[in-house]
Amino acid sequence: MRAMTLPHRLAMAACCTASVAAAAVAGPIHIETTSIVQRDGSLAEDASVTLRGGRIAAIAEEAPGRAEVHLYPEGSVLSPGLIDLGSTLGVGNEHRATAGPIDPDGSVIQAFDPYDDGLAEALEAGITSLMLTPAPNGVVRGRTATVSTLSGRDPLVTEGAHLLVVGEPATDTLYGPTSRAGGLFELRTALGDAAAGRSDSVAITELVAGEREAVVVAPEADDAALALQTLFGTRMFGFTVLTLNGTLEFSMNLREYGVGNGDVGFVTGPYSLDDAPDHLAGAGGLERAGVSVALRGGTGTSPASALRTTAALATRYGMTQNAARRAITVEPARIAGVADRLGSIEEGKTADLVVFSADPLRLDARVLAVYIDGELVFGGPGEHSVTASTAQNGGSR
């Protein structure tokens, strides 16, 4: 079954509010799968979840009367909707500011098309939320946003963290800075001026005051190290380092850089099947260094399947399975600023859920169903779908 996307954008725009409202008043849904991904990333057996009013109403309880029971086959796993970071899906190239190295005033949400055709593909791969980032083509960039992959749904976070960039992406061969050293000079000056009260930019002043969050893009381990050297000690705000390459060597030396007490999270990925082993071992190395790790598939520039591929390869090269499941659910939720609502299966949280035919870390597992706001939007129990009355009579698996 295809996702429940409306055929025409204009039609969708006209009635999406009504459809969300309709979801909120739908009757309870009771999902039964063989196992469930818990907050700590482990799999628990024989769990069931009741959705009501768009939220997770109960866990491991009997199906309430008149509930629609969705019974999934043996081996199925209920997971929080996966969350991908650093995505560019739906923003095309419209997130690329050209106002020089320091431009903190844009917001990537203004470049986002909530009806982008690629969203359905992400949703069908089990990704229910995306943190979008502005293009890292400068030293200080505007704000990230977190959006749902359900076409037309309102954004989850519109004014997220600022993007700070260390390394090659921030360089510009025509207008400068042309080097990492030049970029770090700009960054140090911008933050230093703001700390001294000399900045014209409200955004950077608030950033320095700890009133805004920052995500640091550091494509190489060296860049991440320098980001830590530059920002630690002088800076008080929490930040996350998106680092892509050479992470293993870096993680082995993290404590030398004074990191490891949970104040900095790391994002790494995407991994692909033809990457070198020492690159793929990066996530495991970060985990062993004791920092929180999120994995990234880069949906938009990578295929939607890249997030789970990344997690699978990370476990194959040393990351524990529980950490890998956390790294595509609860950890990215924290970085994307939606941990209070999404990222784990807990009572009261928004019911963005995915049913896989097996452990999502297994690449042979399929997506059987996707629920957003407590409503089935893709797949479903199929022939295994049963009504509450037949379930009480024993049902059929």
Next chain:
Amino acid sequence: MIRVIRAVRNTSCALLTGAGVVFSTTAHAETVAVGPATVHIGDGTIMDDAVVLVSGDKIVGVVPAAEAPSDAERVGPAEGEEDWVITPGLIDANAKLERLDAFAVAREAQLSLVTRMVREMHDPRHLMCTCAGQALCAFASRHDSFAAQDAVCPLCGAPGPAPAEQFAPGLVSVQTPVESSSEVVPHTRVLDSVNLLSPDFDRLISGGVTTVFAAPDPSAVIGPTGAIIRTGGSLRDRVIQAEAGPTAVVGSGPYAYGPNNFDPIQGFVNNRTRRPGTRMGVIWVLRKALNDAGILASGGTPSGADTAPEPALRVLWDLLDSGTPIRLTAETGFDIESGLNAFAEFDAKPVVVGAAEAFQVIDSIVASEAPVVFGPIEVDPTGLRASAAMGFGGFGGMERRLDTFNTLLENGITTALSAQDLREENGLARQAMYAVRNGAEPADAIRAVTLTPAELLGIDDETGSITAGKRADLVLWSGDPLSGPARAEVVWIGGEPTLDRR
């Protein structure tokens, strides 16, 4: 020989293990005696059969072996190894870190580009050729034709044949981490481009080098400010001075180096093609920057083409105003001469760096009272160095004399020796050896790689000689470091053994 080395290992391993504990506990530091051996103090004196006493991370003193305290832990050569030598950790005041791994230039991304394009279109032995990665569209075909002729690529220096030599020590890459949005960038820092985890630091340690001034490429007229870095030890303690002064360059560097420093391509002009294209232009940019610094400091507004960014001019003015020496990289005689003239015009105090043809302008250097960081002494240049020696970029080859270092010393010029990007067997100790071979006194040669560079870098109060109270940066050599066969057996940085081959 093997038997003896084993004996050393057997007798000293336990001691060293104990020593490690002692070194790391400064509160109750016990004295460790390194030796007995011939000890080069670093200040030009030598003590035979002496012992260096170390407590914690500091040197306590040097005493004749017979006077060593009997309760001190002994670390050093065993019986039969009396020809071992102790020197201070060597200091290179003009180290060019290996670009391929010490400088991060997003090489993964770059390699993927090069891999994809070069593998398909060009000779795969140029996979690592930085020139192809940077200027593929415009220059790959030219580059390829150089390779076909078994010639050195004049754009990037990659030798045509023998791919194994692509990583040979001393291969000068044109790829530069130097900021190039202006020709005057002393406000940027070399340290921001240095990967402290680079294996290049291990190579330096294995050559007995414990402290370096990380110098920028000579690709900007006034380049980034260098950093004084320890080559080993905890990352947090590595950086001695993050901003240790910029380097001005007079010569062909600012227009010959850098992958994008080309003539305008078919009328396409960008910020790089505004650069000076001649030595005249280089001198002009240097003089204008020094002049503009004064204009800015006196409340004026510098203007015109080639005007440096304000932060750069402020850094320059601080140096001029405080009389801090500024490094002047110049190799040929006439470059040294014109650089010194430009510095004198603005009362800038120079430290001449490189100075291959210093013998031609000895009188000018003496008159300027500038110290010199000389080197490397090139006995048998290979690769790009060989081509540079033969003539390169339209100029005749430089006249590199083997005894120029001695000529500088004889004229009373304070001179340090540098190996620049040469490592290990060809490293800094070998530079001292070449100096001795060509007439220098051994103690003077050792001084030129220890105390003299420490003085020039302003860190002689903490390292550079084996003197009570200084940091315990020591190298134990398995023989005379000025002889070929000896190598660094143990290297201590701040009392911590960072290399132990025994």
